[in-house]
Amino acid sequence: MTPTGSTIRILVVDDHPLLREGLGAMIAGQADMALVAEAENGEQALSAFRAHQPDITLMDVRMPTMGGIDAITAIRAEFPAARIIVLTTYEGDAQALRAIKAGAAGYLLKSMLRKELVETIRSVHAGRRRIAADIASELAEHVADDELTVRERDVLALVAVGNANKEVAARMGISEETVKTHMKNVLTKLGARDRTHAVVVALKRGIIDI
Template structure:
């Protein structure tokens, strides 16, 4: 089953799979809700799942599918190479993480690996996870602060939105800059978005 909100990507995957004698595309879905319903209906051996989708994203769908079907084998298809995003997906139960830019080269081998119960991570994702594991993780509150900063909010507005003092927001921001090893909030937002800590 392929789950992605872009019809062209689903068509592209279908075309690649159509050329394979040992793989059959049993169904398609365009968001997390449809993915859960589709999984219940088709029980695919392998599910290819996008992360960013309307209504319900891939992470929530993976969590729901794995809770109901612990044996589900799910591969993330994404444009995001971020280590934090990959870790969240793997912790939710995904067995593979594949960048959409690599589909033509690696899709079939990834499906075969995951079907056999093996994990599949591209080398650049694996090394990003390894390097990211050495950093201090941002706390949930720091992520909230940074997500609001990414939307252009001042410390005062962030404080108001989170019911904190402005001084507390400044302390969180200082900690964020230190943990991400950056010098200002613009750089912090860019690094956090690239790593998948926040969504722009």
């Protein structure tokens, strides 16, 4: 609990109105918490944070205009002490790692909100990190893996939507040989048998999003 007389001021960022409404109701049910603002994308989140400087921000990852991870980076660039908890439906370890590197102090699956949200908010407000156990396990499993470079992720994302090497090369302004080299590196880093397997692994882990 917070000290007597203090309230945890919360900003909720999600592009789904019903989820924001549900989160608002959960927050309203806690004597030590208050919802001070809502936003439906990352740009609005940054503006709302500047205006209200909340104690805790609950941040969705996948939103239009500006996604959650970019919003975390932008907010933390201006407010290094910002305490942000990511709320997501997605269990991919790569997405979680990007959020944590961006500065998220908590990472919670939306399926766990009813059981864990309130204590996660209090824990992060007290200065601790809080990452869902399943996500922490995934992170530990892949901690020694080589990360894909930005170029490798871009190539794989184009392959994932059905582009052949020649089309990928044309879209990215690189040679077909360079595309092949990137894909060879991708297969090695992901331990994938072929292009299709690489796409499946990358989607599951949140390395790419289509």
